[in-house]
Amino acid sequence: MLSYRHSYHAGNHADVLKHIVLTFCIESLKEKEKPFLYLDTHSGAGRYLLKSEHAAKTGEYLSGINLIWQQSNIPALLNTYISILKRYNPFEELKYYPGSPLIAKQLLREQDKLNLTELHPTDYPLLRQEFSKDKRTKILREDGFSQLKSKLPPDSRRGIILIDPSYEIKDDYQTIPTALFEAYKRFATGVYLIWYPVVSRSQTQKMIDGIVNLGIKRISQFELAIKPDNNQKGMTASGMIVINPPWKLHEQMHAVMPWLKTTLDTEKTGNYIIKELVSE
Ligand code: SAM
Structure with missing residues (x-):
């Protein structure tokens, strides 16, 4: 039984970081005309109303995207990310937060493809609705990890794979290195993005060590x-x-990280890491 709903967390500081990295990667792949696949294993509902009961209950977006939205000195490098937010919020008020599938939907071109999976019985139909007229996109109510075997390598031999589970099921921490290994065997040149939370540092570090020890460069x-x-x-x-x-x-x-830290770390107790874990 899945109880996690991203609507409680959409637009928090973790989403901001995740979606900025995603936007940079998508824009980089677009530098070549050749098509690519965007594979999103854990897609969520796509669009989140920030005035919803769920968002109001946690208020997480207030210490995330809301702080960014209020700034007048946003770095130009974030223009693409901000332009997507503005598409969903054409007026001054920040009403909607676009999740990873909608960010990809806006940025991908006619020649590119999207493959989205979402298991939740409420979020899956919401996601489908967002893409009802989008011929580039396949949406499945299936286990996202299974897509790493069945959809890779893409025909185009170019791709971005976002692996963004909720870690509601603690097995996710162990499943990720194993699933990644299978994916990488099939498609070693893909750009893989794996999101992680730090709730317990030792649990997170164990998963990162598991990825680093796969022998992937x-x-x-x-x-x-x-x-x-x-x-x-x-x-x-x-x-x-x-x-x-x-x-x-x-x-x-x-x-962008120093600006993000200054903007989001309001208590000035945080930190950031930019690190190459394994080189060429
Ligand atoms: N990627 C989304 C974004 O950035 O906007 C947020 C995704 S949210 C963190 C994780 C989602 O994965 C939830 O909507 C949950 O229902 C879904 N989920 C959980 N287990 C799954 C699985 N095995 N396969 C596909 N989706 C799953």
């Missing part, structure tokens, strides 16, 4: 903490593991 880590590690409940930091990062990604993240 070119692995990077981008993490933003808004609190120091602690033993209390709740997420203190989140990050992205990127396999085969596009060549500009480190430079782009070095340019």
